[in-house]
Amino acid sequence: MNVWWIMRRELGRYLRQPAGYIILALFLTMAGILFNTWAVGAGEKQRLSSEVLESFFYFTSGLVITASVFNAMRLIAEEKERGTLVLLNTSPVQDWQLVLGKYLGALVFLLVMLACTAYLPALVMMHGKISIGHIVAGYSGLLLIGSATIAIGLACSAAASSQLIAAFTSAGVIVLFLTFWLLAKAANPPVEDVLAYLSLHHKHFQPFTRGVVNTRDIIFYITLTYLGLMVAARILETRRWRA
Amino acid sequence: MHRIPLFAFVAGLVAIYLAERAFEGTVALAMLVVGVLAFLTSLGVSIVRLVQAPAESRAVHRHILVCQAGCALALAMYAATREPFSLFAPGSAPHTIVTVAWPGLLLLCVLPAIAMEAALLSMRQSPKIESFRIRLAFRAALTVSLGVVGFAGLNYAASEWNRTFDVSYFKTTKAGSATQALLENLTNPVHFVLFFPPSNEVLEQARAYVEPLTHHSPLVTMEIVDHALVPDLAKDMKVRNNGFLVIHANERNESIRLGLEVDKARSALRTLDSQVHTKLLELLRPPRVAYLTVGHAERDWVSASDDHRALIKLFKQELELLGFSVKRLGLGEGLGAKVPDDATVVIAVGPLEPFSAAEQRSLVDYASQGGRLLVLFDPLYGQPPAPWMSHFGLRFDADLIADDRFILRIPGTRESVYNIASANTMTHPSVRTLAALGRREAVAFGGTGSFETLPHPKDELQVRVVLRSMSNSWKDTEKNGRLDADEKRHTWNLVVAVEGQVKAASGDEIPTNTIVPQDATTNTAEDSATRWEEDAAEPGTANTFRGVFVGDAEVISDARAFRGNRIFVHDVLRWLAGDEEAGGEVESEKDLPIVHRKEEDAVWFYGSSFIIPAFILGLGLSVSRRRRRARRK
Numbered sequence: 001m002n003v004w005w006i007m008r009r010e011l012g013r014y015l016r017q018p019a020g021y022i023i024l025a026l027f028l029t030m031a032g033i034l035f036n037t038w039a040v041g042a043g044e045k046q047r048l049s050s051e052v053l054e055s056f057f058y059f060t061s062g063l064v065i066t067a068s069v070f071n072a073m074r075l076i077a078e079e080k081e082r083g084t085l086v087l088l089n090t091s092p093v094q095d096w097q098l099v100l101g102k103y104l105g106a107l108v109f110l111l112v113m114l115a116c117t118a119y120l121p122a123l124v125m126m127h128g129k130i131s132i133g134h135i136v137a138g139y140s141g142l143l144l145i146g147s148a149t150i151a152i153g154l155a156c157s158a159a160a161s162s163q164l165i166a167a168f169t170s171a172g173v174i175v176l177f178l179t180f181w182l183l184a185k186a187a188n189p190p191v192e193d194v195l196a197y198l199s200l201h202h203k204h205f206q207p208f209t210r211g212v213v214n215t216r217d218i219i220f221y222i223t224l225t226y227l228g229l230m231v232a233a234r235i236l237e238t239r240r241w242r243a
Numbered sequence: 244m245h246r247i248p249l250f251a252f253v254a255g256l257v258a259i260y261l262a263e264r265a266f267e268g269t270v271a272l273a274m275l276v277v278g279v280l281a282f283l284t285s286l287g288v289s290i291v292r293l294v295q296a297p298a299e300s301r302a303v304h305r306h307i308l309v310c311q312a313g314c315a316l317a318l319a320m321y322a323a324t325r326e327p328f329s330l331f332a333p334g335s336a337p338h339t340i341v342t343v344a345w346p347g348l349l350l351l352c353v354l355p356a357i358a359m360e361a362a363l364l365s366m367r368q369s370p371k372i373e374s375f376r377i378r379l380a381f382r383a384a385l386t387v388s389l390g391v392v393g394f395a396g397l398n399y400a401a402s403e404w405n406r407t408f409d410v411s412y413f414k415t416t417k418a419g420s421a422t423q424a425l426l427e428n429l430t431n432p433v434h435f436v437l438f439f440p441p442s443n444e445v446l447e448q449a450r451a452y453v454e455p456l457t458h459h460s461p462l463v464t465m466e467i468v469d470h471a472l473v474p475d476l477a478k479d480m481k482v483r484n485n486g487f488l489v490i491h492a493n494e495r496n497e498s499i500r501l502g503l504e505v506d507k508a509r510s511a512l513r514t515l516d517s518q519v520h521t522k523l524l525e526l527l528r529p530p531r532v533a534y535l536t537v538g539h540a541e542r543d544w545v546s547a548s549d550d551h552r553a554l555i556k557l558f559k560q561e562l563e564l565l566g567f568s569v570k571r572l573g574l575g576e577g578l579g580a581k582v583p584d585d586a587t588v589v590i591a592v593g594p595l596e597p598f599s600a601a602e603q604r605s606l607v608d609y610a611s612q613g614g615r616l617l618v619l620f621d622p623l624y625g626q627p628p629a630p631w632m633s634h635f636g637l638r639f640d641a642d643l644i645a646d647d648r649f650i651l652r653i654p655g656t657r658e659s660v661y662n663i664a665s666a667n668t669m670t671h672p673s674v675r676t677l678a679a680l681g682r683r684e685a686v687a688f689g690g691t692g693s694f695e696t697l698p699h700p701k702d703e704l705q706v707r708v709v710l711r712s713m714s715n716s717w718k719d720t721e722k723n724g725r726l727d728a729d730e731k732r733h734t735w736n737l738v739v740a741v742e743g744q745v746k747a748a749s750g751d752e753i754p755t756n757t758i759v760p761q762d763a764t765t766n767t768a769e770d771s772a773t774r775w776e777e778d779a780a781e782p783g784t785a786n787t788f789r790g791v792f793v794g795d796a797e798v799i800s801d802a803r804a805f806r807g808n809r810i811f812v813h814d815v816l817r818w819l820a821g822d823e824e825a826g827g828e829v830e831s832e833k834d835l836p837i838v839h840r841k842e843e844d845a846v847w848f849y850g851s852s853f854i855i856p857a858f859i860l861g862l863g864l865s866v867s868r869r870r871r872r873a874r875r876k
Contacts, residue, residue, distance in 0.1 A: 016870055021863025025856040032852030050413060051509065116859060120851060133410025184442045191264065196442045197398065206444065211411025212451060219401040223394045230390045234383040 002097040003104065010075070010105020020109070027067055027113050034059045035120050049128020050210075053121055057138035057209040060117065061201060064146040065178075068110060069170050072153025075102040076232070077166040095236040099229050103154055110146045114139055134211030141208025144221035148200065149174060151228025158235040174200065200224075248288045249360035252311065255282030256353065259318065282318075286311050300372040306381055307359050313352030320345035347395075351388045358384030407451060413513065418456055420676070421813065422520045425527065426459040433523070434491040435465045438482050445501055445508045449488055452515055488515075490522050497522035517564055524566030531567045531587040531820060536602075538573035539594035542621070542796055552624060553802035555592055561812050565820070578602050582609035588819045589614065593621030593796030603631045610635070610788045611747035615819040619796035623661065623690025635741045635790055636699035636706040641692045644735050644794070645724060646716040651687050653802070660724050661690040665737060666807070667711040673740040673791055673818035674709045676810050684807035686710060686738075689797030693718065693735040703744045709791075710738035710811075740818070741790045791815045 014020030039055035040047065047055075076098075079085040088098060121135045153170040160166035181199035184192045196203055197220075204217040258278030262271045289311055293304040320341050323330040331338035362380035366372055409417040418426075426433065435453045439446035450467065457463045470477050470485045480489045480496050486503045489496050499518050502508040511518070524531075535541065542552055544559040562569050572578050572589065579601040582589055589609060591598075598606070610616055620626045622641040632639050645660040652658055666685035668678040677684060696706050711734040718735060721727050797803055799812055 015863075016867055018864055018867050021860050021867070024863065025860035028856035028859060029852055032856065035851060050411065050513075119855060123851070129412050131410060131412040134412060137410050181442050185440075188264075192441060197402065199442075202442075202444070203447070206447070207407075207451065210448070211409065213408045213410060214405055214451075215407075216398070216401040216405040220398055223397050227390050227394050231387055234387055237379065237383050 002093050003101040006093070006098060006101025007104040007108065010102055011108055013105075014109045015112075023067070023070075024113055024116060027063060028116055030063055031060060031117050031120065034063075049124050049130050050134075052124050052128065053130050053134060053138065054209045056120055056124070057142065058206075060114075060142055061145055061205055061209075064110065064114070064142050065149050065174060065201075067113065068106070068146045068149035069153050069167060069174060071106045071109065072150045073157055073160075073163050073167040073170060075106060075154050076157040076236070077160050077163040081162055096229075096233045099154065099158070099233045099236065103150060103229055103232075106150045106154075107143075107147055110150065111143065114142055114146075131211065137208050137211045137213050140213070141205050141217075144208075144218065144225075145200065145205050148221045148224040148228065151225040151232070152177075155228045155232040155235060158232040178202075246364060248285045248292070248307075249357065249364060251281045251288070252285035252314075252356065252360065255279065255285060256314070282315070286315065300374060303359070303363070303372060303374050303377045306377070307356060307363070310352045310356035310359070314349055314356065317345045317349035317352065320348070347392045350392055351385065354388040354391075355381050355384040407455065417516075418452065419516045419520065422456075422516055422523065423459055425520065425523050426456055426463055429460045429462045429527070431493055431527070432462045432464065433460075433526070435463070436476070436480065436489045436491065437465070437467045438470045438477065438480075438485050438487045438489065439467060439503070440469050440485055443485075443503060444505045445486065445503055445512070448505075448508075448512050449501055449515070452512075452519075453488070488519075490519070490526060492523070492526040495526055497526055521564055521566060528566060528820075528822070530585075531565075532583075532585050533562050533567040533569050533816075534572035534576075534583065534586045534589045535569065536573060536578065536589065536591045536594065536598075537571045538575070538578075539591075539596040539598060541594045542592040542800065552593065552621070553797065553800035555796075555800055557801050557804050558592075558799040558812065561809065562816065565813065565816050567816075567820075574599070574602070578605055581605050582614060587615065588617060588816070590617040590619075592619050592799065593624070593626075595621060595625055595627065597627045597629070598631070607631065607634050607745065608747050610745040610790065613787050615788070616790035617793070617815065617819060618790070619793040619799060620692055621690075621796045622692035622794070623797070626692065632792070633697055634745065635792070636697050636704050637739055637741070637792060638695045638697055639692055639792070639794070640695060640718070642718045642720050643722070644688075644691050644693055644712050644716050644737065645719045645726075646713060647726070648715040649685075649713045659690075660719075661688075663688050663691070663712060663716060664807075665710060665712050667713055667734060669707065669709050669711070671707050671709045671740055674738075674811065674814050675818075676814050677710075677807065680807075680810070684810060686798060686807050686811045687803045687805050688737065688795045689800075689803060691737050691795030691797075693737060693794055694739045694792060695736070696739070705742045707740045707742075708736040708738070709740045711735060712737055737794045739792045741788070741792070743788060745788045789819050789821075791819060 014023070035056055038059055039052045076085070079088060121130070121138070124130060125132075125135070149170075152173055153166070156170035156173060157163075157166040160169055177198065177200035179199075180195045181202035184196035184199065187195055204214075204220050207214055207217060255278045258274050258281060260278075262274035262278055266274055286308075289304065289308045293301060293308055296304045322328045324338060324342050324345070331341065358380040359377050362377050363372070366376070407417075435456065437446060437449055437453065439449070446467065450465075453465050457465050468476060470482060477483070480491070480498065482489060482498060486501050486508075488499045488501055490498075499511070499515070499522060501511050501515075535543075537543070540550065542550070542555050544554055544556045546554055559569050567587065570576075572582070572586075577583065579599065582605055586609070589606065606616065618629075618632075620629070620639055620641070622643055626639070626641045628641075629639050643661050644663060646663040647660055649664050650658070650660060651662040651664050653662060656662075664685040664687045666677075666682045668674045670678055677686070691712075693712075694708070696708070699706060714734050715732055716735060717726050717730045717732050719725075720730060726732070793799075798808055
């Protein structure tokens with residue numbers, strides 16, 4: 001029940017304030033501009049419908065990662081800055097409930113943002129040959145990568161003392177995960193295989209853009225999300241044993 | 244002083260790692276010695292602390308020492324898998340177990356050790372160690388370590404037991420049913436080799452296609468190699484660079500160039516299944532030749548000024564996709580004497596002029612020797628009579644079949660009751676895939692006649708109707724496009740498959756090609772004026788003939804490039820080539836480009852980029868304003 005209330009409160013922060021809608025409008029504007037200039041390729045040679053959809057999911061993943069980092073940076077660091085974390089410490093809310101509630105609030109807002117972009121692949125579907133399954137697969141991938149990014153951002157937000165530090169830290173960690181595929185090329189087995197597998201986007205997200213769902217990719221994102229949330233809860237727990 | 248154990252511990256582990264992975268030779272040895280010494284120093288300091296610690300904090304130091312000892316054990320296990328300290332044979336079960344276990348043990352011990360040392364360090368000014376804080380630090384770090392080990396284990400299992408679901412429209416990562424059927428019926432091994440560097444995006448897509456193929460047969464294997472690392476193999480397979488898929492079977496190789504960049508490899512990846520299918524046919528089947536008859540105003544893949552019928556370019560491509568090389572066969576190529584020996588199938592596509600007696604004799608002789616025939620008529624354009632069909636137990640009726648319910652509206656052409664579609668297939672290997680699809684796919688016709696079966700020796704010739712018209716259709720004998728009083732709705736035989744033993748043609752008599760109307764119920768061998776004389780002198784010429792006779796050549800033309808027609812063509816050609824076990828679809832349907840004009844661009848751009856986000860923003864602001872007003876009230 002605590003998780004539910006915390007999630008509602010977090011969601012309310014986005015949807016009851018003008019700021020949430022401004023973020024949503026900015027997200028949709030960027031998505032629209034990128035869709036027309038990159039995915040469809042306005043003025044250039046015509047691209048096939050499956051390529052357009054693939055590009056749409058590809059660039060939207062970049063927007064999702066960026067939005068998730070900014071959404072997550074304030075989740076716990078803001079509480080510390082405002083001094084309200086003390087209130088949470090003394091409340092009957094457990095650390096894992098706090099973490100889960102905040103994560104779900106950010107995730108639901110991400111879901112709302114993604115749902116608002118649905119008109120773009122619908123435009124492609126009207127004029128091309130793509131399947132509903134491809135669209136669902138792409139959005140599932142976006143939700144999964146967003147979920148993992150939020151979890152990592154939440155862990156960084158729990159560790160940081162301010163939102164700015166939280167943003168930089170989580171951006172640094174995400175960039176590291178994104179560039180593992182480049183590092184893998186310079187490494188030798190078995191480190192090469194491990195780094196390639198840990199690549200957040202290159203290995204695990206790109207099949208979703210083509211309408212291919214691999215169970216290993218789903219498990220990767222879910223376990224990474226769980227790991228991020230667990231680390232965030234443990235970091236909050238360290239308040240108790242830090243002098 | 245308090246920092247020494249923690250720093251020595253971390254520095255020692257880092258130095259050992261760098262010595263193993265980043266350096267070589269003397270530098271690596273020096274780093275290793277420094278690392279081991281630092282690690283042993285931290286271990287020694289921990290032992291001293293344990294001995295000197297007061298009773299209430301001894302448990303804490305014992306925990307730290309146990310974790311550090313665990314790290315030492317993990318490093319020892321690592322050393323036991325490496326030369327010169329290796330205790331197990333590489334590849335053996337103990338070697339594998341130790342190789343998997345030591346990183347997990349190291350992780351489970353390192354993080355808790357570091358966490359406890361850090362917690363201890365934070366209490367260096369305190370007169371008394373608060374052991375519960377150390378325990379909490381240990382528990383938190385152990386939980387994270389277990390989480391990381393669990394993450395690694397779960398993901399390893401997930402990658403080993405990965406299942407792929409391709410829900411895209413074109414399913415380029417999934418082999419078509421035709422390719423799958425080909426592999427399921429293998430008698431010889433087939434080996435796929437992907438020449439790619441590691442961590443390449445094109446490789447990921449190609450692997451997603453090739454890997455599931457290995458599940459269809461134990462004879463199918465796959466290998467991924469870097470061209471630079473296997474020069475001998477690359478030379479054997481005649482591959483000069485990475486970016487190739489090579490298929491090896493029957494001591495031959497066929498390669499498909501994919502490239503290394505995704506943007507450039509897109510078109511090759513989209514048609515990967517059809518390319519693999521074609522290469523497999525080339526490797527696994529003997530060379531196939533399809534001869535298309537010419538010289539009788541047949542349809543062709545090259546346009547002729549006096550022929551306004553749709554071309555058969557796509558049909559030629561489908562033949563090549565199925566591994567046939569396509570040649571023309573007319574009098575100039577020897578059709579008057581005999582059909583070439585290398586002919587796998589002879590195809591007559593809508594001949595509007597009759598075959599000469601010599602040509603007819605050649606075709607029938609070819610059929611009697613087990614040849615394969617595909618004959619398509621063109622009744623809409625003035626099909627001449629074909630009395631030689633009686634040799635196959637058939638009579639062709641050029642009256643068009645019409646339908647006012649199951650008709651096809653083709654953009655750019657006038658609506659016609661002769662543009663009919665039918666999904667009324669019978670169970671026969673020549674229409675296997677189409678029959679399996681049931682009513683989901685139909686064959687589109689553009690003016691078809693029908694067939695009547697004639698009395699024939701049933702123990703020699705099996706004549707099977709494989710596709711009938713829908714029950715709403717009628718034979719338009721009045722040629723007025725309307726259902727007249729004397730015309731009845733019925734199902735009509737549109738496609739017939741014949742199999743069995745055909746008698747060879749006699750030597751001297753050349754029959755005329757005039758129409759002799761035959762009543763199917765009364766026709767007998769004695770009454771027929773156009774039957775070939777039976778050649779009793781050559782009992783040994785009877786071999787298993789296969790022929791498919793289609794009432795409309797438009798079915799295979801470019802104007803009827805529908806999925807149902809494509810499947811029908813594939814099924815028929817495979818059956819004629821004796822490949823019906825490899826039936827199914829090859830995935831190579833074409834995508835549509837997103838077409839937009841310059842004036843549309845502005846509407847799209849402003850609409851999707853600004854108007855919709857502005858609408859969302861306006862909606863949100865009004866909602867939040869209304870809430871604020873309600874709260875004030």
